Amino acid sequence: MSNIPSKLDFTVCFANVNGSGSASANTLFAKCIFRMGCAVGIKNIFPSNIQGLPTWFEVRVSPEGHLGRSGIYDIMVGMNINTLARDIESLTSGGYFLFDSSLFLDTQAKRSDIKYLGIPIKNLAAEVFPGVRQRILLQNLIYVGALFSLLNMPPEVLETELKKQFNNEKIYKNNLEAFYLGYNYGEKEFPAHSGFKVSTSDKFEGKILIDGNTALALGCIAAGATVAAWYPITPSTSMIDAFSKYAEKYRTTPEGGKKYAIVQAEDEISAIGIVLGAAWNGARSFTATSGPGLSLMTEFLGYAFYAEIPIVLFDIQRCSPSTGLPTRTQQSDILFAAYASHGDTKHILLFPKNPAECFDFAIQAFEAADRYQTPVIVMSDIDIGMNLTLSSPLKLPKDFHLDRGKVLDAKALEGIKNYGRYEDVDGDGIPYRTIPGTHPKLGAYTSRGSGHDKMARYTEDSFGYKENLDRVFKKIAGATSTLPKPETRLSKKANKEFGVIYLGSTAYSMDEVITVLDARGHYLNYCRICSFPFHQEIKEFILDHKQVFVVEQNALAQIAGMLTFELQINPSLLRSLLYYDGKPTTAQNIVNDILAQLT
Amino acid sequence: MKNARDKLSHPSLTQNKVGLVPKDYHGEMSTLCGGCGHDSISAAIASACYELSLEPHTIAKLSGIGCSSKTAAYFLKSAHALNSVHGRMPSVATGANLAARNMKYLGVSGDGDTCSIGLGQFIHGVRRGINMVYLCANNGIYGLTKGQFSATSSLGVTSKNGQTNPYVPIDPIILALEAGASFVARSFSGDKNQLVPLIKAAISHHGFAFIDIISPCVTFNNHASSDKSYGYVQDNQVYTASIQDYVESVPEIMAEQTPGRLTSVLLSNGEEIFLKAVSEDFDVYDKEKALQLMRSFSGKKEILTGLIYLEKHSHDMHQTLGTTLENLRDIDLSKLTLSELELKEINESFS
Numbered sequence: 001m002s003n004i005p006s007k008l009d010f011t012v013c014f015a016n017v018n019g020s021g022s023a024s025a026n027t028l029f030a031k032c033i034f035r036m037g038c039a040v041g042i043k044n045i046f047p048s049n050i051q052g053l054p055t056w057f058e059v060r061v062s063p064e065g066h067l068g069r070s071g072i073y074d075i076m077v078g079m080n081i082n083t084l085a086r087d088i089e090s091l092t093s094g095g096y097f098l099f100d101s102s103l104f105l106d107t108q109a110k111r112s113d114i115k116y117l118g119i120p121i122k123n124l125a126a127e128v129f130p131g132v133r134q135r136i137l138l139q140n141l142i143y144v145g146a147l148f149s150l151l152n153m154p155p156e157v158l159e160t161e162l163k164k165q166f167n168n169e170k171i172y173k174n175n176l177e178a179f180y181l182g183y184n185y186g187e188k189e190f191p192a193h194s195g196f197k198v199s200t201s202d203k204f205e206g207k208i209l210i211d212g213n214t215a216l217a218l219g220c221i222a223a224g225a226t227v228a229a230w231y232p233i234t235p236s237t238s239m240i241d242a243f244s245k246y247a248e249k250y251r252t253t254p255e256g257g258k259k260y261a262i263v264q265a266e267d268e269i270s271a272i273g274i275v276l277g278a279a280w281n282g283a284r285s286f287t288a289t290s291g292p293g294l295s296l297m298t299e300f301l302g303y304a305f306y307a308e309i310p311i312v313l314f315d316i317q318r319c320s321p322s323t324g325l326p327t328r329t330q331q332s333d334i335l336f337a338a339y340a341s342h343g344d345t346k347h348i349l350l351f352p353k354n355p356a357e358c359f360d361f362a363i364q365a366f367e368a369a370d371r372y373q374t375p376v377i378v379m380s381d382i383d384i385g386m387n388l389t390l391s392s393p394l395k396l397p398k399d400f401h402l403d404r405g406k407v408l409d410a411k412a413l414e415g416i417k418n419y420g421r422y423e424d425v426d427g428d429g430i431p432y433r434t435i436p437g438t439h440p441k442l443g444a445y446t447s448r449g450s451g452h453d454k455m456a457r458y459t460e461d462s463f464g465y466k467e468n469l470d471r472v473f474k475k476i477a478g479a480t481s482t483l484p485k486p487e488t489r490l491s492k493k494a495n496k497e498f499g500v501i502y503l504g505s506t507a508y509s510m511d512e513v514i515t516v517l518d519a520r521g522h523y524l525n526y527c528r529i530c531s532f533p534f535h536q537e538i539k540e541f542i543l544d545h546k547q548v549f550v551v552e553q554n555a556l557a558q559i560a561g562m563l564t565f566e567l568q569i570n571p572s573l574l575r576s577l578l579y580y581d582g583k584p585t586t587a588q589n590i591v592n593d594i595l596a597q598l599t
Numbered sequence: 600m601k602n603a604r605d606k607l608s609h610p611s612l613t614q615n616k617v618g619l620v621p622k623d624y625h626g627e628m629s630t631l632c633g634g635c636g637h638d639s640i641s642a643a644i645a646s647a648c649y650e651l652s653l654e655p656h657t658i659a660k661l662s663g664i665g666c667s668s669k670t671a672a673y674f675l676k677s678a679h680a681l682n683s684v685h686g687r688m689p690s691v692a693t694g695a696n697l698a699a700r701n702m703k704y705l706g707v708s709g710d711g712d713t714c715s716i717g718l719g720q721f722i723h724g725v726r727r728g729i730n731m732v733y734l735c736a737n738n739g740i741y742g743l744t745k746g747q748f749s750a751t752s753s754l755g756v757t758s759k760n761g762q763t764n765p766y767v768p769i770d771p772i773i774l775a776l777e778a779g780a781s782f783v784a785r786s787f788s789g790d791k792n793q794l795v796p797l798i799k800a801a802i803s804h805h806g807f808a809f810i811d812i813i814s815p816c817v818t819f820n821n822h823a824s825s826d827k828s829y830g831y832v833q834d835n836q837v838y839t840a841s842i843q844d845y846v847e848s849v850p851e852i853m854a855e856q857t858p859g860r861l862t863s864v865l866l867s868n869g870e871e872i873f874l875k876a877v878s879e880d881f882d883v884y885d886k887e888k889a890l891q892l893m894r895s896f897s898g899k900k901e902i903l904t905g906l907i908y909l910e911k912h913s914h915d916m917h918q919t920l921g922t923t924l925e926n927l928r929d930i931d932l933s934k935l936t937l938s939e940l941e942l943k944e945i946n947e948s949f950s
Contacts, residue, residue, distance in 0.1 A: 206950070207950070208946055208949035208950045209949055209950070210949045218937070218945060221935075221936070221937055222936050222937045222942070223932075223936070224932035224935035224936050225935075226697075226698070226927040226928070226930070226935065227694060227697045227698060227927060229690075229693075229694065246945075250937065250941055251935065253923050255923075256921070257921065257922060257923030257924060257925075258920065258921050258922045258923060259922075259923050259925075259927065259930055259935060260922075260927070261697045261917075261920050261922050261927060262920075263693065263697070263727070263920075265690065265693075265723070266719055266720070266722075266723040267719065269687060269690070269720075270687070270689075270690040270693075270719075270720055270723060271690075272690075273683070273684075273687045273689075273690025273691050273693070273694065273720070274690050274691070274693045274694035274697065275694055276683075276690075276691055276694060277661070277681070277690065277691035277692060277693060277694025277695035277696075277697075277698070278694035278695065278697050278698040278927075278928075279694070279698075280681055280691070280694075280695060281659065281694070281695040281696075281698035281699050281702075281928060282698055282699065282926075282928035282929075283694075283697065283698035283699075283927050283928040284932070285694060285697075285698070299684050299687075300684060300687065303683065303684050307681075393946040393949075393950070394942060394945065394946055395942075396937070396939065396942060400936075402932040402933070402936060404932070434679070435679075435928065436656075436659045436678070436679035436695070436699070436702065437656050437657060437659070437679070437699065437702050438656070439656060440654055440655075440656045440677065441656075441677050442677075444655075444656060444676065444677045444678055444679045444680075445679065445680075446660075446671060446672045446679075446680040446681070446682055447679075447680065447681045447682065448681075448682040449682070449683070449684060450682070458630075458672070
């Protein structure tokens with residue numbers, strides 16, 4: 001066994017059957033790696049199903065802090081008989097295949113370049129645990145134990161983590177017992193520890209393990225959102241679950257009254273209608289959805305854009321079109337979201353790259369919605385949203401102060417001669433709004449999707465209609481002044497020949513791409529887009545290079561298209577690198593594709 | 600001339616308890632056809648609010664799309680209104696109510712909003728128990744798109760252009776009862792003596808109050824064989840295509856009903872409608888009886904009007920959700936956000 005050189009960056013893939021409770025055990029394993037002081041990136045490739053279909057849970061262990069998929073499986077925990085053959089096939093040469101030898105017997109013959117480690121998991125569990133359901137769940141802890149042995153990880157780490165997880169002494173003991181069944185078996189039966197090593201350091205101290213949906217929900221709390229309406233849809237559901245959990249904890253009065261309201265609507269049309277009604281009436285409100293839900297919301301999106309109502313949407317993108325692969329990731333709603341609704345509509349979009357930014361951008365979304373009185377859509381995806389990953393701690397913005405924007409109170413109204421809801425008083429296109437009930441006589445108006453003039457009166461007059469609409473476009477264009485700027489990384493050694501543009505979850509792999517290309521002497525410049533409408537800096541970045549690669553996780557080169565359209569970029573300057581198979585793309589894929597174009 | 604409110608609103612300049620006169624409850628000039636039943640509804644709402652001495656700005660007006668929904672602008676000009684998208688008023692009302700539970704919410708919609716495009720929203724709005732008044736101005740026709748049948752058009756009625764409706768109607772009253780509305784009534788736009796008190800009662804009610812108001816469309820559904828006209832057919836007159844675009848201005852039709860008795864109403868075009876107000880001894884607290892009674896009227900010529908069901912111990916959405924008594928929108932953001940200490944605690948829970 002010692003012929004494998006020590007490897008510090010490796011991926012453990014758990015091939016399970018969904019509904020078997022494996023994700024909890026696998027997460028436990030990942031948390032222990034993190035606890036030991038090593039970066040860990042999780043990619044849960046799960047089915048749109050409750051029980052019985054295959055699921056792959058990848059844990060990348062990376063002392064460098066690379067959180068993207070490696071695409072290479074060094075250790076496979078093969079617990080699903082139905083995918084056994086392909087799981088063995090997908091293992092890298094020299095890797096380990098851990099399997100339940102009480103179920104699978106004929107694995108040895110298939111490949112000679114990998115090590116098979118059989119553990120009689122089912123039999124071990126059956127000897128100790130009487131209940132069927134209990135046995136199924138605890139089997140997962142047995143393979144975790146075996147992994148600890150294989151990787152020579154200290155079992156105390158698991159004990160501490162288990163204690164944190166289970167208050168119930170009996171459950172804790174059972175889990176621990178199961179763990180040691182596997183651990184002791186490994187220690188006794190495995191020929192030696194593997195060459196893979198969990199490298200520990202203090203580099204990641206202070207970091208947290210969190211998923212993007214939870215971070216978004218916490219951002220909504222921090223932003224003071226009080227009304228959430230939604231319709232269940234993967235992968236946004238866990239965001240509302242988290243909002244509910246934290247709102248209950250931090251937003252309940254001593255008497256038990258809730259300072260928030262969550263409504264599970266009958267559909268996404270209703271969900272956005274509720275959000276719109278609440279926002280119009282002065283509450284910060286939001287909905288969380290995914291592509292199909294966003295499709296249903298488009299009529300109201302146009303209304304909110306035109307009637308200028310500050311609503312916030314979170315689109316946790318998934319693999320489309322149509323129902324697509326509902327539990328797989330993509331960045332394929334961007335073009336649609338940017339212009340969602342009939343007619344000339346354009347929406348502010350924010351593209352967080354990881355959980356810490358999810359928290360920050362959620363706050364910024366409410367601020368921008370109120371500031372510009374328009375819908376703001378935060379474009380996350382399954383990869384960011386549902387995968388627990390290493391992240392910087394959540395941080396409130398500097399000089400944190402929430403601002404409702406241009407809202408007139410009763411006193412302000414009395415100081416105004418002839419209030420016009422849609423009047424461009426300040427020349428920035430942003431009008432002043434009033435909240436219903438503010439003043440007994442002043443400030444009331446009718447919000448409508450029909451043509452209206454600056455006084456909010458119904459109009460079919462061409463001039464009044466156009467004047468108002470032009471002001472709305474001016475307002476949206478001006479939003480770039482406060483929206484998150486693109487993040488550029490300019491290398492001193494770069495010759496300005498090649499640039500790379502990307503956004504969102506692609507950053508997980510792009511961080512690694514930059515390291516790899518730099519290490520190989522390919523110095524490129526990089527620009528990560530953080531919001532839409534696009535900043536002029538992006539145009540300048542593109543024009544500064546001979547060729548710019550646009551890396552995106554969709555098939556139709558949506559970002560590249562929008563760049564040409566929005567920034568009047570010559571399409572020949574852009575070269576698209578597209579990844580859309582539903583799995584988060586790997587750094588290796590991107591590196592290979594860029595290198596192929598450089599030569 | 601167009602606005603029925605001048606005739607319906609309180610004639611005097613008498614101030615109510617909050618020092619307002621009837622005029623303070625008016626809205627913008629209506630753009631509906633002369634004689635439209637919807638204008639009578641607007642006038643009735645204004646009267647009801649005046650009589651209840653409500654300050655208009657404590658009310659939010661919400662509507663969907665269609666002739667009925669335009670009316671949100673035609674009463675209570677010092678109240679905010681949101682004329683939303685087709686069939687979605689209940690969701691907007693839900694959100695508005697969640698933001699500020701201490702305001703009153705008046706929703707005006709039509710039969711297209713309520714029984715077709717927004718049927719789901721209507722049912723779920725009722726189910727959620729939004730504390731609001733939902734008025735359905737029911738004319739059995741799509742007026743704004745020029746005369747298509749609606750889901751409340753009766754089976755076999757003929758449209759202005761001679762088509763026969765082959766579908767059975769949906770009765771929003773029965774839907775509201777089934778879905779759990781705690782105040783259910785039906786009225787006629789032309790009977791202010793019945794309608795104004797019903798609206799007052801609905802506004803005073805805590806919970807979801809629904810009033811289906813038969814409100815004749817003078818332009819597209821006031822013809823022979825229409826049962827949502829100002830009357831049922833007495834002659835076989837069918838408008839010819841040549842006058843399709845001619846909107847005749849007709850006087851408002853008024854009719855006072857006597858509880859328990861059939862009231863015949865003769866309309867401007869010679870048609871007659873039969874209204875039957877529920878008798879005074881009718882038990883409004885018995886939902887099963889109300890449902891039976893409503894079903895017994897389905898397919899009949901008579902339209903039963905009046906308060907049909909009232910739940911004694913009604914509750915609303917906020918009680919279901921357990922929200923605090925303060926308006927959510929009025930809680931200062933600085934009291935809602937996370938403190939550095941709380942965030943530290945949260946971060947620690949993930950480390």
